[in-house]
Amino acid sequence: MKIRVLGAFGGEGLGHRPSSFLVNDKILIDGGSVTGALTVPQQLAIEHAIVSHAHLDHVAGLVYLTETLAFCEVGAAVTISSIDPVITTLRGSVFNNVLWPDFSKIPHPDVPVVKFRTLIEDVEQRVSDLWVTPVAVSHSVPAAGFVIHDGSTGVIYSGDTGPTEALWQTARGLRGLRAIILECAFPNRLGPLAQVAKHMTPALIRRELDKLPPDLPVWIFHVKPQFHEEIGEELAHIDSSRVSILEQDRTYTI
Ligand SMILES: [Zn+2]
Ligand SMILES: [Zn+2]
Numbered sequence: 001m002k003i004r005v006l007g008a009f010g011g012e013g014l015g016h017r018p019s020s021f022l023v024n025d026k027i028l029i030d031g032g033s034v035t036g037a038l039t040v041p042q043q044l045a046i047e048h049a050i051v052s053h054a055h056l057d058h059v060a061g062l063v064y065l066t067e068t069l070a071f072c073e074v075g076a077a078v079t080i081s082s083i084d085p086v087i088t089t090l091r092g093s094v095f096n097n098v099l100w101p102d103f104s105k106i107p108h109p110d111v112p113v114v115k116f117r118t119l120i121e122d123v124e125q126r127v128s129d130l131w132v133t134p135v136a137v138s139h140s141v142p143a144a145g146f147v148i149h150d151g152s153t154g155v156i157y158s159g160d161t162g163p164t165e166a167l168w169q170t171a172r173g174l175r176g177l178r179a180i181i182l183e184c185a186f187p188n189r190l191g192p193l194a195q196v197a198k199h200m201t202p203a204l205i206r207r208e209l210d211k212l213p214p215d216l217p218v219w220i221f222h223v224k225p226q227f228h229e230e231i232g233e234e235l236a237h238i239d240s241s242r243v244s245i246l247e248q249d250r251t252y253t254i
Contacts, residue, residue, distance in 0.1 A: 007033035008248035013225035034061030052159025053143035085142035137161035178254035183222035202234035
């Protein structure tokens with residue numbers, strides 16, 4: 001499995017793009033940034049987007065991707081998959097002909113640019129050539145993490161979450177897991193804010209490590225750009241042999 005980091009951050013800044021990963025060149029895991037990280041031919045190769053939740057730093061890139069797909073001549077389309085409340089929000093609050101055109105009916109309802117698919121929680125489902133299990137996590141809006149597997153290797157993707165349990169339990173005992181992609185948004189001094197917004201800090205990650213499947217590397221994403229250095233220093237004190245921050249634009253092969 002090839003995982004390209006299109007956006008590694010929990011916000012946007014100069015050279016910092018919001019969270020998005022491209023698996024095997026054709027499946028997005030979240031879409032905070034897409035078009036700003038890929039050429040048009042690379043965008044046209046995208047067939048699926050698996051979305052953790054509807055916050056803009058995870059979906060904003062999808063709206064521009066749909067525009068690229070709509071105006072090309074090859075009939076490209078993307079299927080956006082997530083749990084029910086996330087699909088409902090994307091339909092009703094994003095692709096609603098107010099904030100953005102309803103590309104699920106453009107250019108024609110029979111051959112739209114966007115298709116929506118509701119994933120069933122806690123059930124392993126086929127998305128393209130991957131197996132995906134959505135598991136609800138603890139965030140300020142309905143959100144899922146995912147266990148993503150290609151039959152031989154896989155990763156656990158947290159999406160946005162504070163301390164959680166079910167996702168780690170789902171992954172326990174699964175063969176072929178290679179890494180945990182875990183969010184961290186705020187430095188330790190903003191712990192109270194992290195608690196309200198339901199995000200991780202390095203101190204919370206230190207406690208979370210005991211619950212995670214052992215021996216897997218923990219790859220951090222979703223650091224807010226303004227805290228990058230501070231969070232990096234705090235994470236380095238946890239377990240630098242196990243915990244590292246993902247590098248944007250790098251491709252990880254597992
Ligand atoms: Zn986020
Ligand atoms: Zn969020």
